[in-house]
Amino acid sequence: MVSFAGLKNQYERNWTSLEIRPSRLPDANAVARKALNGKATYQQIERLTGVPWYFTALCHYRESNFNFDTYLGNGESLHRVTTIVPKGRGPFATFVDGAVDAFRVENFIGAQDWGIARILFRLEAFNGFGYHAKGCNSPYLYGGSTLYGPPEARAGKFVRDHVFDPNHVDSQLGTAVILHAMMALDSSITLDGGPQFAGRAEPEDDAASTIVLMQQALNKLGANPPLAEDGISGPKTRTAVSQFQQQNGLSDTGLLDAATVAAITRAAQTGGSVRSGELSHVLKRLEDLAQIMRGGAPQGGTPQGGIPPVIIPPSTSDPISLFERLFSLINKTTPMPGPVTPTNPAPVDQLKQVVDLLSTLLSKGGKPALGQVNGALGETVGKLLDGKKTALGIGGSLITALLSSVTASPTAGGITGLLGMIVSAVPGLGQFAMPISLALAAWGVLGKMEKWAQGTAPPPKPMT
Structure with a gap:
């Protein structure tokens, strides 16, 4: 298995000994200047994601030669849904929006280690690690340097899938070479982005x-x-x-x-x-609920009287889109047409994973794919939470958000010190607690709406 730990020392040695070939230096400097021209845009992405702006520039060079009208994840147009992996992304209003999405897909948001070894590892991962097995440095990183190609080093290139030509020299400049040239032109690139805590997993x-x-x-x-x-x-x-x-x-x-x-x-x-039917019945159920809330009825039913219609864009098969539309109805707001782009997308992505996993694990007929013991346990937990899921979910989300915003301080006292101790004792608290709380709140809200739609909601408690 390829691991960063196994390759770290090699990346660091290569970076220390990297020299741009004199014949390629003018080309490398020209590409580096193009990268620096986009610095302001790349810095916007850094503020939103934490990914260093110069890493974004290298990805942009690799995918589309600095074309700002493309999706950073694969170089396709921003204005259409992508058709090559990652598929189904977009369209996006701006290059920044697309870049944030691409880094979220690659699990780069939240990364702490941006030292040179980790940067080179991430860049090579895009193209694959097959060159290591051939005893050849990857031209994707080192093309145009003395680390790739004769007379100083071995040549070689995968000219097509699974076909390696040991005599072929790739003429394209490598991303490590471009970064080296950028650093010579911009002294603000220091590559001191190591992890804050040693041994922390990325x-x-x-x-x-x-x-x-x-x-x-x-x-x-x-x-x-x-x-x-x-x-x-x-x-x-x-x-x-x-x-x-x-x-x-x-x-x-x-x-x-x-x-x-x-x-x-x-x-x-x-x-x-x-069976594809096992994956679709939960989405169908959400579609029916959305249709009811529009003032209509599920397919095959009759319009619901007394419910004012709400104009909603056509529903999709994405459960998160349906959740967002349902939540906006509860808040008496009308969603805007087009894809929803939350300010902080991470909890929504995590909630989508929770919902997708639950919908997949449900088997045919709506019965959970659990044995008798686990099934009984699930039913017991469901009864205990009946009528409490929404409150617990919203309360948990608020508490998680509060704790996640607290900075631990050894000199703080009182409630601030207590919260700081909790946060420092549970690293990544929001990453795990927030999607659980949001899923619980969504579960409760949808359950209530279903009861209202079916007329099985309990009568209001009498006021005393």
Whole structure:
């Protein structure tokens, strides 16, 4: 399995010894100036994501040669839904919006380590780690330097999938070479973005174990070509995921979202595909609720009298879009047409994963895919939470937001000191607690709305 720890020293040695070939220095400086011209835009993205602006510039060079009318994740147009992995993204109003989405997909938001070794690891992961097995430095990083190509180093290039030509010299400049040239022109790039806490796992490290399991499962299901079980969601893995999604009625994105992970796991365990009907009945239920709240009725029903119609854009198969529309109705606001772009998208993404996972694990007929013991436990918990889910979810969200905003201080006293101790004792509190609280609140709200729609809500308590 490819790991950052196993490659870290090599990246650091290569960076220390990197020299741009004199014949390529004018080209490298020209590209570096183009990158610096976009610095103000890249800094906007850094403020929203925490990703250093110069890393965004390198990704932009790699994907679309600094075209600001493209999606950073794959170089396609901002103004259409993407058709290559990651599929189904956009359209986006601005380059900044698309870049934030692309970094969220890559698990870069929340990363702390932006030292040179981690930067080079992340850049090489986009193109794959196959060059290590060939004893050749990747031209994707080192093209145009003395670390790649004769006479100082070995040449070689994957001229097409699985075909390596050891005599081919890639003429494109590598991203490490561009970064080296940028640093010579802009002294503000210092590469001192190491992790605040030694040994802290980065987001992609946390995801690696799940990706390995999915690669193993896809290989078991007959992935062609077989995937390297390296824990990196690279181009080949995403293509295999996309093929599985197409074959099993899932949203074709090429990404390992919670629904896809659950479906691949179940398919590998049963030796076949999952039934698409098992994934759709929860979404159908949400569609029916949304239709009722518009002032109509589920398909096949009659309009509900007494409910004023609300103009809502056509509903989608995305449960988060439906949740947002339902919540906006409760708040007596009308959603604006088009995709919803929250100011802080992370909790929404996490809530979507929770909802997707729950919808996938539900089996045919609406019964949970649990045994007798777990099923009884689930029913017991459901009864205990009956009538309390919305309050608990909203309260938990507020408390989590409060705790997440507290900065721990050893000199603080009173309630501030207590909250600081809690936050420091539970790293990443909001990352886990917030999606759970939001899911609980959504569960409660939808349950109440369903009861109202069906006429089974309890009568109001008498006032004394």
